Amino acid sequence: MGTAVPLNISLPRYGAYWWRDTLAARSGLPSLAGGVSGDVPELGQKVALALTIIGVVSLAAFLTLR
DSSP states (O other), X not given: OOOOOOHHHHSOOOOTTHHHHHHHHHHTOOOXXXXXXXXXXXXXXXXXXHHHHHHHHHHHHHHHHO
């Protein structure tokens, strides 16, 4: 038995999101740790609303026609 320290003890410890933030910084892309910054464009809101309405209508039609 030597005095060597096990590998899992000798490695530095980082926060839970250290790898994600490090890779984002290296890639030049913004980090999404705090969520997406800025408002959603108006077109995006309209598309999301349209898809939600289409989904609800198709689900209602499916459930009533079974």
